[in-house]
Amino acid sequence: MIKKIILSCVxxxxxxxxxxxxxxxxxVLDTNPIVLERLSNFRETSKDLSIARAEYLPTLDxxxxxxxxxxxxxxxxxxxxxxxxxxxxxxLTLMLNLFDGFSTNRKVDYQKARIVAAAYNFIEKxxxxxxxxxxxxxxxxxxxxxxxxxxxxxxxNEEIFAKVKELYNAxxxxxxxxxxxxxxxxxxxSNLVVQENNTIDAVFNFKKNYGERIDLDTLEIPSFNVLLPxxxxxxxxxxxxxNPSIMVSQYxxxxxxxxxxxxxxxxxxxxxxxxxxxxxxNTYGLEDERNRFRAGLVLTYNLYRGxxxxxxxxxxxxxxxxxxxxxxxxxxQIIEGLELSWSAYTMIEKQLIELLRYRDFSIExxxxxxxxxxxxxRTLLDLLSAQNDLINAKSQIIRANxxxxxxxxxxLDSMGLLVAxxxxxxxxxxxxxxxxxxxxxxxxxxxxxxYDNDKDNIPMLTxxxxxxAVDSDVLSNGCVNRSSNFSKVKHFGLIQFDxxxxxxxxxxxxxxxxxxxxxxxxxxxxxLVMAHASSTSxxxxxxxxxxxxxxxxxxxxxxxxxxxKLIKVVSDGSNAPISSDESLNDRVNIIMYxxx
Numbered sequence: 001m002i003k004k005i006i007l008s009c010v011x012x013x014x015x016x017x018x019x020x021x022x023x024x025x026x027x028v029l030d031t032n033p034i035v036l037e038r039l040s041n042f043r044e045t046s047k048d049l050s051i052a053r054a055e056y057l058p059t060l061d062x063x064x065x066x067x068x069x070x071x072x073x074x075x076x077x078x079x080x081x082x083x084x085x086x087x088x089x090x091x092l093t094l095m096l097n098l099f100d101g102f103s104t105n106r107k108v109d110y111q112k113a114r115i116v117a118a119a120y121n122f123i124e125k126x127x128x129x130x131x132x133x134x135x136x137x138x139x140x141x142x143x144x145x146x147x148x149x150x151x152x153x154x155x156x157n158e159e160i161f162a163k164v165k166e167l168y169n170a171x172x173x174x175x176x177x178x179x180x181x182x183x184x185x186x187x188x189x190s191n192l193v194v195q196e197n198n199t200i201d202a203v204f205n206f207k208k209n210y211g212e213r214i215d216l217d218t219l220e221i222p223s224f225n226v227l228l229p230x231x232x233x234x235x236x237x238x239x240x241x242x243n244p245s246i247m248v249s250q251y252x253x254x255x256x257x258x259x260x261x262x263x264x265x266x267x268x269x270x271x272x273x274x275x276x277x278x279x280x281x282n283t284y285g286l287e288d289e290r291n292r293f294r295a296g297l298v299l300t301y302n303l304y305r306g307x308x309x310x311x312x313x314x315x316x317x318x319x320x321x322x323x324x325x326x327x328x329x330x331x332x333q334i335i336e337g338l339e340l341s342w343s344a345y346t347m348i349e350k351q352l353i354e355l356l357r358y359r360d361f362s363i364e365x366x367x368x369x370x371x372x373x374x375x376x377x378r379t380l381l382d383l384l385s386a387q388n389d390l391i392n393a394k395s396q397i398i399r400a401n402x403x404x405x406x407x408x409x410x411x412l413d414s415m416g417l418l419v420a421x422x423x424x425x426x427x428x429x430x431x432x433x434x435x436x437x438x439x440x441x442x443x444x445x446x447x448x449x450x451y452d453n454d455k456d457n458i459p460m461l462t463x464x465x466x467x468x469a470v471d472s473d474v475l476s477n478g479c480v481n482r483s484s485n486f487s488k489v490k491h492f493g494l495i496q497f498d499x500x501x502x503x504x505x506x507x508x509x510x511x512x513x514x515x516x517x518x519x520x521x522x523x524x525x526x527x528l529v530m531a532h533a534s535s536t537s538x539x540x541x542x543x544x545x546x547x548x549x550x551x552x553x554x555x556x557x558x559x560x561x562x563x564x565k566l567i568k569v570v571s572d573g574s575n576a577p578i579s580s581d582e583s584l585n586d587r588v589n590i591i592m593y594x595x596x
Contacts, residue, residue, distance in 0.1 A: 021137050021222040024210060025329050025422050028133045029429045031211050035129050038122040042433050045118040049111040055104040058096040065089045069282065085282035094275040098297075101268030102261070108256035119249035119433035121414075124244035126429055129209065130422065131413045132547060134222075135406060136206040141219055142402040143199040146353045146395060150188075150195040153391045157185040160383060177380045184384050212465040213479055224408050226421040232342045235536045236335055243334050249327035256323050260316035266309040269301035306349040334414055341410035348404040355400055359393035366390050452578050457491050457589045459532075459578040476528055476570075476591055490592040492516070494578075495551050497586040499534055504552065514560045526593040529553050534582040535574035543573035545586070 029035055046076040066088045098106070167173040199216070207213055229235040240246060278292040302309075304449045372378040412421040419429065427435075452459055458478035465479035473481040473489040481489040492513045498505040517527060531550035533542045550569045558564050577585045 018220050019214065019218045020220050022422050022424075024137055025130045025133055025419065027211070028129055028209055029126055029419070032209065033128050035122070035126050038118075038125040039432055039549050042118040042122050043114070045111075045115050049108065049115055052104065052111045055097065055107070058094055061093045061095075063091045063093070071262045072135065074243045087282040088280070089151050090279040092277045092388060095298075096273045097270070098273055099271040101270065103265035104267075106258050106262035109261055110255050113251050113255035113258055117248050120244050120247040120251060122433045123419075123430065123435060124248055126415065127244055127413060130419045132408070133206075134418070134422070136209055137219065138402050138406050138409075139221065140199075140202045140206050140214075141200040141221055142398060143195070143354065144216055144219070145402075147192075147195050147399045149290070149391060149394050149398065150192040151392075153387075154185070154188045154192050156189040156387055156391075160387070161185050162379075163381060173380075180380055180384070207465070209456075222405065224405060226408075226412060227419070228408065228411060232339065235342065235411060236338055239334055239338050239415045240331055243414065245330050246327065246334065247416075249330055253320060253327060256316065256320045260320060263309075263312050263316045264303070266302060266312070269299055272298045272300075274298050287294060295550075298403045299444070300478075328348060338411065340415060341407050345404060345407035345411060348400050352397065352400050352404065355393060355397045359390070359397055362386065362390040362393045365483055398496045419579030421428070448515070457494055457578075459576045467546060476530065488592075488594040489596070491515070492590045492592070495553060495588040495590065496584070497584045497588070499545060502545075502548060510553065510556060514557060517557060517562055517592060518560055520592065520594060522563060523594045524562070524566050524592065525595045527557065527562065528570065528591040528593070529567060530570045530572065530591070531555075531587055532572050532575050532576055532578070532587055532589075532591040534585040535577065539573060543571060545572040546573050549586065549588050553590065580585035 068084070069087045070084045147205070161181045164173060164178055168175070168178045203216060204213065229238065274294070274296055276294045278290070278294075280292070281289040291468070366383075366389070369378050369383050369386040373383045388407035409418060409421070412418045420427075423429075456474045456478055458474065458476070465474070465477070474491065475481055475489055493509050494506075495504060495510050495513070496506045497503065504510055517524070529550050531546040531553070533549070536542055550571050554564075554567055554569055557567060574585065577588065579585060
């Protein structure tokens with residue numbers, strides 16, 4: 001019963017516009033945590049280049065100390081035997097490296113290669129995530145059509161059952177035939193339940209990648225408009241040069257080569273230019289003030305380190321070999337995957353030709369058997385067999401069609417063209433890491449970290465749908481309202497609190513919410529007050545703070561004339577932060593539910 005309710009909610013409520021594969025992939029590329037993690041990794045890696053280039057520039061250091069110094073001068077005939085003085089030392093040193101065994105140049109080259117590898121790693125994960133989204137999207141549509149076939153099978157069995165029952169009641173057929181059609185009908189209904197469950201599973205699996213529940217009927221069948229290579233050899237030649245995983249491996253090899261050269265710096269001396277100004281007083285037992293200036297060259301050259309330098313270079317060489325073998329294994333996997341996909345694509349196309357003939361003859365056979373059964377020339381077993389052939393043919397065609405479609409996308413994925421094939425000429429996701437001939441879009445990660453990716457005021461910890469469309473009606477679990485119980489679900493801006501003062505810090509925001517509640521008072525179904533507190537070492541105190549916030553807001557709403565029975569309060573303590581800035585976690589989120 002629960003499955004039927006879920007399936008009905010998914011399949012019959014069309015609250016959203018038609019959704020395409022391109023739209024789905026676009027949402028995933030903007031919101032999926034795996035893709036966003038790789039984007040942050042790229043930005044993190046990019047900073048290493050600036051850090052490496054900083055070694056071209058001089059360093060300026062100020063060292064200052066102040067304290068008490070006692071000196072024993074027993075062996076001196078000039079100084080007092082014992083002195084105790086308050087001293088200070090100050091030095092300002094400017095250092096500029098002139099030669100470091102080419103280390104800085106090679107470190108810069110190493111970081112450049114790492115950045116490109118990180119960029120392609122982002123593209124790799126974007127393609128992988130888009131591939132998984134495509135697979136699950138196609139699976140949902142396939143299961144949706146198989147569900148239609150299962151329903152058709154039940155309808156056909158019910159139609160035959162009605163005819164046989166009529167004949168049985170008239171004494172024109174046997175009880176065994178009656179029981180046979182009954183068993184066939186129950187089997188069809190059982191298969192329908194199984195298919196309903198498969199469809200629900202496919203919808204839930206798609207949600208994992210997409211981040212939001214979908215309406216089954218809104219998904220459009222993908223239209224594959226990409227011209228594939230004419231031969232497997234052409235596809236393979238392109239894949240081994242352009243697959244993002246191969247590109248990551250190639251630049252990993254380059255970075256390892258640069259790192260090996262950088263490790264050779266220890267074979268060379270290091271030369272620095274130094275300019276230093278010192279100002280000291282009362283040091284070394286001398287009660288005086290000294291002002292000293294120095295400028296010169298500093299040479300540092302290690303003569304012996306126990307063979308560590310040679311081993312470090314040898315280790316770097318082994319790293320290069322490791323990266324090369326990793327690339328070789330990846331290349332084998334890509335070629336194998338492409339060959340399997342190409343084989344599936346070509347074989348399924350041939351299979352479809354035969355399946356379509358099978359279906360056409362099955363339709364004709366079933367129509368003829370129905371006519372012959374009505375005049376007594378065919379048995380019920382013949383009729384059911386013909387019907388099963390037709391349903392089987394339709395089911396196999398559905399599976400083959402979508403398997404063929406998915407095989408084409410698998411070919412694009414192996415070639416590194418999946419996202420491009422789906423998104424067309426929209427390369428904005430590649431522009432984030434500067435792959436399309438332009439510099440990466442400057443969009444640095446900043447603090448505080450927002451724990452509400454889709455900006456629906458529901459923190460990720462409790463948000464069951466983390467990719468809700470902006471300004472959509474979402475429930476307290478973060479998912480879009482698909483319930484027939486409410487015509488609208490309205491979220492308001494967060495009401496911030498000052499924990500030290502234990503009062504509302506955004507009183508205007510609270511008054512605005514109360515005004516809107518009053519305007520909709522007649523249609524109110526429920527008002528949900530969700531309170532949260534910043535985190536301290538005392539969890540019990542955090543819970544009490546959130547309860548205090550909730551009660552203050554509830555009392556203000558009741559004082560404005562809203563029925564107390566309509567207000568539900570939830571106090572989460574500090575369990576659901578919405579930001580890494582703790583001051584922003586002292587908040588109340590108010591959700592208004594309106595009647596249908």
